[in-house]
Amino acid sequence: TGKVMELEASTLAEIPARVNKIIVEGIKKTKDDFIQKKLESIFTASTVEEMLLLCQSAKMDLSRMNIFKSVQIKIDTTKNVDEDDRYDVTFHMKEKRWFGGGMHATFGGENNATMVSRLQFPNTFGRAENVALEYNKSLKGDHGGALRFSKPLNGNPDVRFSTSVYKLNLEYPWSGFKETSRGVNFDFTFPSNFGDHCLRWEGVWRDLRTMDRSTSFTVREQAGHSLKSSIKHQFTRDERDSPILPSRGSLIKMEQEFAGLGGNVEFFRHDMELQFNKKLILDSVIQLSLAGGIMKNPNPNTEIRINDRFFLGGPLTLRGFNTKGVGPHSEGNALGGDVYWASGLHLYTPLPFRPGKGGFGDFFRSHFFVNAGNVYNIQTDKPIIENLRGLSEEFRLAYGAGIVLMMGNIARLELNYVVPVRAQTGDSINSGLQFGIGVTFL
Amino acid sequence: MTSLVGNVIQAEIGAPERWPNNVKLYEPYQAEQIILPDHANCLGVRTFLKMCNLPFTRELRINAEEMSPSGSVPFLQAGVFLVAEFDPIVAFVGLRGFQLSQDLSETEKSDLRAYCSMVSRILGNAEKYLSWMMDTIAVEVTQPRVGAVHPWPLNWMIPMMKKFEVKSQLKSLGWANKTLEEVLNEIKSCCQALSERLEQQKYFFGDQPTELDALVFGHLFSLLTIQLPAVDIAADIKEFVNLTEFCQRIESKYFKEKEDD
Numbered sequence: 152t153g154k155v156m157e158l159e160a161s162t163l164a165e166i167p168a169r170v171n172k173i174i175v176e177g178i179k180k181t182k183d184d185f186i187q188k189k190l191e192s193i194f195t196a197s198t199v200e201e202m203l204l205l206c207q208s209a210k211m212d213l214s215r216m217n218i219f220k221s222v223q224i225k226i227d228t229t230k231n232v233d234e235d236d237r238y239d240v241t242f243h244m245k246e247k248r249w250f251g252g253g254m255h256a257t258f259g260g261e262n263n264a265t266m267v268s269r270l271q272f273p274n275t276f277g278r279a280e281n282v283a284l285e286y287n288k289s290l291k292g293d294h295g296g297a298l299r300f301s302k303p304l305n306g307n308p309d310v311r312f313s314t315s316v317y318k319l320n321l322e323y324p325w326s327g328f329k330e331t332s333r334g335v336n337f338d339f340t341f342p343s344n345f346g347d348h349c350l351r352w353e354g355v356w357r358d359l360r361t362m363d364r365s366t367s368f369t370v371r372e373q374a375g376h377s378l379k380s381s382i383k384h385q386f387t388r389d390e391r392d393s394p395i396l397p398s399r400g401s402l403i404k405m406e407q408e409f410a411g412l413g414g415n416v417e418f419f420r421h422d423m424e425l426q427f428n429k430k431l432i433l434d435s436v437i438q439l440s441l442a443g444g445i446m447k448n449p450n451p452n453t454e455i456r457i458n459d460r461f462f463l464g465g466p467l468t469l470r471g472f473n474t475k476g477v478g479p480h481s482e483g484n485a486l487g488g489d490v491y492w493a494s495g496l497h498l499y500t501p502l503p504f505r506p507g508k509g510g511f512g513d514f515f516r517s518h519f520f521v522n523a524g525n526v527y528n529i530q531t532d533k534p535i536i537e538n539l540r541g542l543s544e545e546f547r548l549a550y551g552a553g554i555v556l557m558m559g560n561i562a563r564l565e566l567n568y569v570v571p572v573r574a575q576t577g578d579s580i581n582s583g584l585q586f587g588i589g590v591t592f593l
Numbered sequence: 594m595t596s597l598v599g600n601v602i603q604a605e606i607g608a609p610e611r612w613p614n615n616v617k618l619y620e621p622y623q624a625e626q627i628i629l630p631d632h633a634n635c636l637g638v639r640t641f642l643k644m645c646n647l648p649f650t651r652e653l654r655i656n657a658e659e660m661s662p663s664g665s666v667p668f669l670q671a672g673v674f675l676v677a678e679f680d681p682i683v684a685f686v687g688l689r690g691f692q693l694s695q696d697l698s699e700t701e702k703s704d705l706r707a708y709c710s711m712v713s714r715i716l717g718n719a720e721k722y723l724s725w726m727m728d729t730i731a732v733e734v735t736q737p738r739v740g741a742v743h744p745w746p747l748n749w750m751i752p753m754m755k756k757f758e759v760k761s762q763l764k765s766l767g768w769a770n771k772t773l774e775e776v777l778n779e780i781k782s783c784c785q786a787l788s789e790r791l792e793q794q795k796y797f798f799g800d801q802p803t804e805l806d807a808l809v810f811g812h813l814f815s816l817l818t819i820q821l822p823a824v825d826i827a828a829d830i831k832e833f834v835n836l837t838e839f840c841q842r843i844e845s846k847y848f849k850e851k852e853d854d
Binding site: 376 | 654655656659660662670675743744745747750751
């Protein structure tokens, strides 16, 4: 907040103003050159309006660094000078404490809640770096820890360099195995005109073991160590109004991964997701989602491991099937495939008769949907046309209806009654009631 | 497993299902990967199955150890059953109605169990000691072999983890603090006991081989033929002439064609 001369907004653009001095108070840890870069532009103001706008944008910029508890601006006329259009701007900042932390729950997996305990050191070296120590544990038994470092480049919070080192113990009950991963990654995120990009190199040592004696032998044969060294490019353009229950806007998400620079895991993978939302009459929304991916192994002598394959099925992807229940199975264990596609057509409407309108009822929707998809293993000895035919003809289909509950911005719950209409032998079907909780649904 | 139980189960299972068609024995790669303790155990099991005249195929896998239900090699796949390591495999085979020791008296049978236990304990732990606790051998032979099948940096990280594991195992068994001389003496006294039991017989319990013969052959043949730097175990064992002749006899009877590794 600043003390400003009381004038109507339209005339502010006409009143000349020059900033004489910028005073910054409350800085202990943050480096001077870092702050300077953010505030320099304020000196270019020539009118009061420009000065106010530049101050406001500098304040927002500083707040986005996540290193200050508060940023306050005070503008006053410069005393003891001849000109009457000179102003002194004072930025009063309160830096965050040098360490902080907390626990929170995320619902990132499939019907799985993870408790994350985090200890972080904001502004670790004075230029908005962030070092964090994390431990997470999920309901399903996954657990792990990570040490993360992140730094905005050139003071720009949208362009970041991050790195982390982690150890994770993950369970894959649908495929009968558990995996210990130890990895390190380096990320470079930046925006572009089209969307947000992330370039990553990761090196992961995976140790796969069977879960118990009942695991199928096909999965048991893949037990052991593998080392993946890969580069990934992720692109996201999210123009929706809400990530949990959007009513308009579109989403494009793409990921390309190339594994094989070192290590003993080789593949090239492309994965894509599209979503379109459109509002209709009576506050209902129609949504179309499409997803698909393909992987290829450049080395004909080795197979792509089960740790890297595509899986499909479950309340968050293809409703009407159990988690990862679509695709090739061996003795009840999902084996995954190297190509998949999935799509969903949804209609969301407010609850009939709108109970609790304006309050709690607004978090609920009625949901009608049709979803279809396929997970397939490309057969290299058959012509492409045969593979395309298999991929398109042997698809699964299910439709249903239910209720969606939006839990703020952290999760979405669905309770549906699903009717699977098409499936293949070996699929793990879930017809009737199906419950889902997660963040991203297809 | 007492033969009484074995008979009952045999009656239940019935003759046709006793030994499935495509039984497989999973082992690590012989030429580049396998190390002394595993070689001894694998050879022991193979010899035992040949003595029982039970057909099987050997499957060599880089990840045989990780595939194994117990974490150790070798392991047997018979139909839907997976059985790992020498003693459980002998028991499993016995349940199926194939036993080498059924004609022994009760005292002989308990003798057999005692000798088997002594050999597994002394020779087994001695092999682990030589492979992992002796720095020259660990660094020049064991660790490179274990790491050879993994990409960098796993080729040194995994053997290091394994070394730590084996060292703590040996520590809890009281073997970690022994000196090389003590270990060599343990091997010698074990061989002494075996030599006295064997005397001039064809096998340890007379004319017919038992699981003890297979187990002893597995360990002694490995110790005789696998060359390790800084120690000459073969010389110590060769002092017991009847044991070396025993190994030669078993080798020529059951491994007539040169085994290709």
